[in-house]
Amino acid sequence: MTSGIRPIDVLLQRAGVRGHQRVPSDSKEFHEVTKRDALRLLENDVDRLLKTTEPARQPALKAEMGRFADLFGRFLQEEGPALDWNKIQKLPENAVMNYSNLKSPKNEQIRNMLDKLVVIKLNGGLGTSMGCHGPKSVIPVRSDLTFLDLTVQQIEHLNKTYDANVPLVLMNSFNTDEDTEKIVRKYKGFRVQIHTFNQSCFPRISREHFLPVAKDFDVEKDMEAWYPPGHGDFYDTFRNSGLLKRFIDEGREYCFLSNIDNLGATVDLNILNKLVGEERATTPVEFVMEVTDKTRADVKGGTLIQMENKLRLLEIAQVPKEHVDDFKSVKTFKFFNTNNIWANLSAIDRVLRERTLNMEIIVNNKTLENGTRVIQLETAVGAAMKCFDGAIGINVPRSRFLPVKKSSDLLLVMSNLYTLKNGSLVMSPQRMFPTTPLVKLGENHFSKVKEFLGRFANIPDIIELDHLTVSGDVTFGRGVSLRGTVIIIANHGDRIDIPAGAILENKIVSGNMRILDH
Helix, strand or coil, X not given: CCCCCCHHHHHHHHCCCCCCCCCCCCHHHHHHHHHHHHHHHHHHHHHHHHCCCCHHHXXXXXXXXHHHHHXXXXXXXXXXXXXXXXXXXXXXXXXXXXXXXXXXXXXXXXHHXXXXXXXXXXXXXXCHHHCCCCEHHHXXXXXXXXXXXXXXXXXXXXXXXXXXXXXXXXEECCCCHHHHXXXXXXXXXXXXXXXXXXXXXXXXXXXXXXCECCCCCCCCCCHHHEECCCHHXXXXXXXXXCHHHHHHHCCCCEEEEEEXXXXXXXXXXXXXXXXXXXXXXXXXXXXXXXEEECCHHHCCCCXXXXXXXXXXXXXXXXXXXXXXXXXXXXXXXXXEEEEEEEEEHHHHHHHHHCCCCCCCCEEEEXXXXXXXXXXXXXXXXXXXXXXXXXXXXXECCHHHCCECCCHXXXXXXXXCCEEEECCEXXXXXXXCCCCCCEEEECHHHHCCHHHHHHCECCCXXXXXXXXXXXXXXXXXXXXXXXXXXXXXXXCCCCEEEECCCCEEEEEEEEECECCCCC
């Protein structure tokens, strides 16, 4: 469990038991009573919230709040990191397959394989961290095409090429739903069936008294009081939307799920062949997590471990403090999770029916605009791996992990490092090595998309770039070429204008360099 907050400490404070006071000898029983009281108080408060909404909405919201109360109840039971480090086992030989060992399917089998697939994109995030309004999926990333445009192009290309009918499903949040519904209308003439459903909307909890900060169920009125509870919420809400049953009834077998901002997460026919084609294993593989080799840039990313004879995801939040350095070691843990996941639809249905879905809780601490400190309880979709039979990892090329989280990522995907082919980004054959350059752009001048675009007359040639660091007030003229390691630092109050046509190779540029119109 993440965060330094222990539920029991808050509850003891609420009950009037401070750290220096003697806790009764039957303290375990006292703790249990205190926890039960906390859950009862929360459930009472949730009931109060439910009464503020119209009767027609109450049954659905009651079921959703029931899941929230279950999550809160589990949170109360946890006592710090939920992982016994000594129980981690060595990864078995066959736990992680190498992508290069997968076989390509025969052309005539591809249509039949694709008809067993559903593509799901996690579309709950906003573009606020990059200075944009609305869903992140509508930020233009290449040739004025958005994340969503590229996704639709990719799937339409598959459907046209193989005369298939792969549907696209978007999991929205209450933050993105309304805007997304308007935007998907423009794809009406495309050869892609698009479905949407909403993940849950849970109330944020005050850190002080462990009760919801929302005054009523009017989410629009007080958006800050509510949150979407992480992508682990996918399983329940996908089933509740009716789409899981619908796709199983259609004879579909697997979903391929990924973040919409990962431009490398395209449908891979070799992986699909392993799951539903000629290479299908005799023992069904119910869950595949795509992992890739960990570099020093990925040390905080989740990794795969074997524990209690099950393959599972280990996130940094679950690691005891004294083992964080071990977790970050590239030698000890060689892979990290790309969050590209393939899961068997019937197996999802089974674990939900049998109530064996159990994902570690992530506690996210936030401070609202009015200064209220809150917690939001989340789960991660990959954490369900241990609940499935025959789960494996596949060590995929780095090209399948191309997330756009910052403007430095945007620089890469907009540059001549890539060409666009049927909605997919393909690395230029002119690039001599398969790794992408390491790019660091200063937060103060480059973090917002509009500001970032205003600093480049056009995106520089970075085919031969290894490392770029830019800090301060820096602009780039047209046709600039960056090669090797380039560091450009404008000191506070100074400005550097890189002139049009400049070629910077293994250079450090600092100080003040302004080019004024004559």
